[in-house]
Amino acid sequence: MATKTTGSSCFFYLSLFSSPLTIDQLIDVVDLLERCAFPQTRWYELGLKLGLHKNTLDVIKGDSDATYECLTECLSKWLRRADNVDSKGGATFDSLSDALKSMNENAAADKLDQEKRKAKAIDIFNTHHPLLSQSLSDPVSVAIMLQREGVITGQVLASVVSVSPSVPNQCEVLLAAIIVAIQSKYSLLQTFASVLCKFTGNVKLGTVIQRDYDQSFNDDKKLIKVVIPDDDMSTDTLSTGATTPSPIPPNTFSCSDSHS
Structure with missing residues (x-):
């Protein structure tokens, strides 16, 4: 195991x-x-x-x-x-x-900077590991999407499936593989968060991981909430450094569009 x-x-x-x-x-x-x-x-x-x-x-x-x-x-x-x-x-x-x-x-x-970023990403993952172990839902489906995104290998996916129907064991195998992936490429933590947000039961987990990732790696991209003057008074997130606002600015993230 x-x-x-x-x-x-x-x-x-x-x-x-x-x-x-x-x-x-x-x-x-x-x-x-x-x-x-x-x-x-x-x-x-x-x-x-x-x-x-x-x-x-x-x-x-x-x-x-x-x-x-x-x-x-x-x-x-x-x-x-x-x-x-x-x-x-x-x-x-x-x-x-x-x-x-x-x-x-x-x-x-x-x-040296990459080593620092990797250490930060590992620390973020460790911080949320207990909650991930307890609350991650549908680990097999998550693993399938992570394999498609290149975060884990097909061999890891097969290992996750093989311990079915024990969800805790599936989570353990999957999370162990994810930390190995992050150790080789820190930005895969963000990919992991994005994948979590595609599943209704994991949106909250993905959101907090993405929040911590942004705070650690995107400090130079200060974000503000801007009210869009239309009938439904929806809000959009814009970069303070942008010269031309765009509907979906780069380097911002929202789980509101996630689906299961």
């Missing part, structure tokens, strides 16, 4: 992006830079950008010729907030991202 694949490890992963970093997270930061394909040979310049003194970096360089060891010790000094680290924003994800961008390591910075 599939089990929930998230837990305390995901909390600590999220803390890389939402809290000041500490020396206890050294290996996590090293691994994060490795996943983002940061060239380790540029550790010295990274240290300077993060606020470490040249003398500090020279000592590190003199103690070891191994690039990996130099990078690790450089990050260790940064996490301990040595030299002028605090003047550069402290030991935080944002200061690390800014340092990469200032070095024109834009590809690594972009991957």
Whole structure:
């Protein structure tokens, strides 16, 4: 039987992006830079950008010729907030991202941002997992649509169907597969919410997940409610940054048109 694949490890992963970093997270930061394909040979310049003194970096360089060891010790000094680290924003994800961008390591910075978004999406899913486990209705039909949308594979769909008629077990298998999908592509959380809103019994679940997704990823798209001057006084959602209002503006979402 599939089990929930998230837990305390995901909390600590999220803390890389939402809290000041500490020396206890050294290996996590090293691994994060490795996943983002940061060239380790540029550790010295990274240290300077993060606020470490040249003398500090020279000592590190003199103690070891191994690039990996130099990078690790450089990050260790940064996490301990040595030299002028605090003047550069402290030991935080944002200061690390800014340092990469200032070095024109834009590809690594972009991957770092993707890691942050993935962590946020996982956190949103974890927040709603208990309610999803208890209240998700018609998991087989939901799984069929998710498979059509490319969120889950045909093999997962077959697994969900095979545990019928136990709805709790179907939910468990389906939700375990969805978290795996989100870990590979964070935007699939939004697809999941959209699919939920197509089923009357799951509209509320889809709405709250979409709301949290928008708050986390669409903060720059401020929305307002505008009254349309017609007979039924219906309302429409428009982007404050739009120059030409449209009936269905991009990057907005409503479950009001969902169907079962």
